[in-house]
Amino acid sequence: MADYRKILGLLLEGRSYRDVVEIVGCSHHDVARVRQEVEARGLTATVTVSDAELAEWFPDGRRKVSDEYGQPDLARVLASMKANRHFTLLLAWRRYVDTKDSGKKYGYSQFCALFTGYLRTHDLVAVLRHEPGRAMLVDWAGDTMDVVDTITGVSPRV
Known part of the structure; x- marks a missing residue:
């Protein structure tokens, strides 16, 4: 998504489309959209434009699906x-x-x-980062296993 505030600032400085595209890394279409809004609203300074207004003028086309x-x-x-x-x-x-x-x-x-x-x-997880094969990590969650001596068949409880 284009940085419309940066595009707006560069256009108000008097930069060319090519300069704005090169600096911001956006398309000519994005620059043209911002130029159109600048002319339609008679903007002269970036400070007067809030983030909410920018989001309203340049919607990203995505809808909030989680609702x-x-x-x-x-x-x-x-x-x-x-x-x-x-x-x-x-x-x-x-x-x-x-x-x-x-x-x-x-x-x-x-x-x-x-x-x-x-x-x-909620800071409830400790992520263990390791190089595979270097160390053994044991997960103590869940049921335990009995270890049985294969020769005697006895399961010593510890």
Whole structure:
């Protein structure tokens, strides 16, 4: 998306289309749109234009799709996961899909992405970065396994 504020500033400085395109890295069409708004509104300074006005004059053509979808209660999902170690994101997603709320439902992958974003914004995740094969990382979540001595068949409990 073009930086319309920068284009506006350069045009008001008296720069040519070619200069603006080269500096901002936008198309001639974007520069022409801004020039048209400058002339139509009689603008002389960039300071008088707010970000809201720029967004109104130059919409990016995308609509906010998330308003069409029923929003999952991610705080409740997190609480359920803390309370029950067998509660998975797949189970949470299935419950979300089964609710009778109006609107569309997110698919599983988008639901997981939303949950990951929720965790990041609430600083609830520690990401472990490692070089594969250099160290072994153990996930302590879920049920434990019994280790059985193959010779004696005894499972020593620690």
